[in-house]
Amino acid sequence: MLVYLIRRLGQSLLAVTAMAFLVFLGVYAIGNPVDILVSPDATQAEIQATVQRLGLDKPLWDQFLVFVGNVFHGDLGTSFVYGRPALDIVLERLPATMELALVALFISVAVGVPLGVYAGLKPDSIGGRSVMAGSILGFSLPNFWQGMILILFFAVFLGWLPAGGRGETVNVLGIPVSFLTLDGLKHLLLPALNLALFKMSLVIRLTRANTREVALQDYVKFARAKGISHRRVVFVHILKNIMIPVVTILGLELGSMVAFAIVTETVFAWPGMGKLLIDSINLLDRPVIVAYLMLTVFIIVGINLVVDILYSALDPRVRLSEVKG
């Protein structure tokens, strides 16, 4: 177990290091931040001073080494645009994104699982077919367009919900959250729904497939034969068993949800990390872009690591096959 753990940890570290290198190179391939930052009528002396202050006069490898050295001190650089530590700026936006992602996750499970079970139990009914057709829509609609349609319908046409922004927040343990106020909830609903639709479709399809499989299992047939009520069969025997793969997938999808939030946050002017990323890319604020990407990598690798460790703890077969491989 310990060997497996160490090896897995090593792999994660390797992934983070490789990503750091790629992210750094990728970010440095796009444009020169000085051309964007400095006022166009600045003198050469001014431009030169900015270049030096930002450390852009050094060769790439030198900049990379400085960056790596600072990372070990928990310092991901100072934002070119805001003049403050990049990590602080990104972390400041993390709660808004996490809140959005978690609410979206909740919506996708709360709506997706019942619909999936229904479609799985009655695959040939009109209802079941409609659910499946709807889930195809959820998969294929472009997020940006879908967000605009939601705004047009609920905010502009019906006027029920605000078109964007975060609304009123309250501090819980020093972290501003919006789901505890009515105004905040109203602002949260549309962006969360927009973010959830794709995942909801995924959950529906996953649940339906699993329900169909599980419904034919012997123990379900046996339960029915025993005369257990339909309700109990569905809620206890079927639901419990299909939740295992659904929960596994969703754990992993949470990471991608944080990354997927970029488009939704931009459309709904949601003050999260994704919107910050887009703004920073437009301003070529390299330290913030790097800090964001590194944090995302860290979150996803972290979740994967935890899931893998849990898996091996729960299922000895995983550990065995790893050793052989």
Add this chain to the structure above:
Amino acid sequence: MTLRTTTLAAAILAVSAHGAAAQELTIGLSSEPTSMDPQFHNLATNTQVRLNIFESLIAQDPLQGLEPSLATKWEALDDTTWRYSLREGVEFHDGTPFTARDVIYSVCRIPLVENSPSSFSIYTQSVTDMRAEDDHTLIIETNGPNPLLPVESSTWAILSADASGAEDTVTFTEDGCEGMGTLPASNDFNSPDVAAGTGPYMLDEFTRGSQIVLTRNEDYWGEAPDWERIVMRPITSAGPRVAALLSGDVDMIESPPIQDLPRLEDANFKVVDSLSNRIIYLHMYHQDHDAPGIEGTNGENPLLDAKVREAISLAINREAIVERIMGGYAEPAGELLPPPMFGTSGRAVDAYDPERAQALLAEAGYEDGFKIVLGTPNDRYINDEQVAQAVAQMLTRIGIETEVDASTASQFFSRRNDQEFPIYMAGWGAASGEMSSPLKSLVASYDPDAGLGVTNPGRYSNPELDSILKEAMVTIDDDKRSQLLQKAESIALDEHGIIPLHYERTAWAMKPGLDYEPRVDQYTLAFEVKDVSDEAQD
């Protein structure tokens, strides 16, 4: 039943929201200030917000003319000495009186702001001495004749020396001032205690990415603004910004996309617009025969020939671009700044004449034309890529086979400065609102140490223009300076060293009952938004 309750609740909400709106104005901004420190970042987005809170000695009116603000009068005593008479009886938001000491402190702090992405010190570097004759008279000396000092002083945000922690006496010296105390960091200005200016509004809240809230300064020295509270929300994508206005989330938005304007007007929203100080132009490679991206000329650079450059200008149907691509929200340009701004001559726009253009090409020895690449950003100016495509088609029609190379702004500006394009389209907004700004940057010979020709990657150069421009830059007399600037501009335009295309128009959209006087500098100044709903209803 449920439906009815919801409708009722929505109705109640709508009513209460309406009641509050009479005192509150919500504006959707297209970009967010990078800091509340008014001296942190020389950027239009920051300036338009700071002007609500921090004023300057001199203000710029909607046409960028200068008008008194914290200074009631300013005059040049000789070529290098200026006297500013400061307004009496003005108080900062923290209740301390405004005096010459605050001005000296503020100018001293500008070069000391840490990590400034783009410093305001380019507007203070000519100042060699500042001293207070008395509390409300300030003498400023410059390192040479600097006719732009009044314009430059309109960019200095005046801070409260007391709120910032200065000592009782602040003395200006050229290498760092004395008595500055502990300087507030840029981030400290997020707190209303430090962010004490003299402006019509006080900072209430700044939540990054979310909103900026201002409350009215009831002790303001000037005309009281119409709104008790201002909320500014950054909504950077254009579509959602329009949706926010349509749904009533915000009362007013800046830079609505021009294709949405007819729809907004149909939905009873009010749209105001005016010419901006931004010129969209074509710039060409003049340095030598090694021009990049030109084919079919036996290694020569046809752009060195003034006839070819004139042909390019005559081949462009500016009217058509303005009508069909800009939806009328632009005006064909014949100069580098829209007349009647300072230093313009009222020169006629080059007429569309493709036959003459072809004849000129033939005269220059290119009757068979040539191939060229036209660089353009695709997300910086209004419909920039479409305009470039249209220009390319027009040039191709007279035989200059043009291929458009469009890239995102952050890429484009780097590539442009690296001289990657033989010809490119870009824009220039004259921050100072007068002709020396585009002349110095776009057509003066490249001399980065003197700050000349810094945006002249094509390296256009004319010694006569340079000497006239340099003379203008040290001429204090306004009439004389205007004459010189007109002369310098005419030299560049006569030989088509730069080709103006159009001036952009800037629009604002708002709900009925509001009014805003559009500005050439494109600023959205919240305190200038008027509530005219009473007049409309009565």
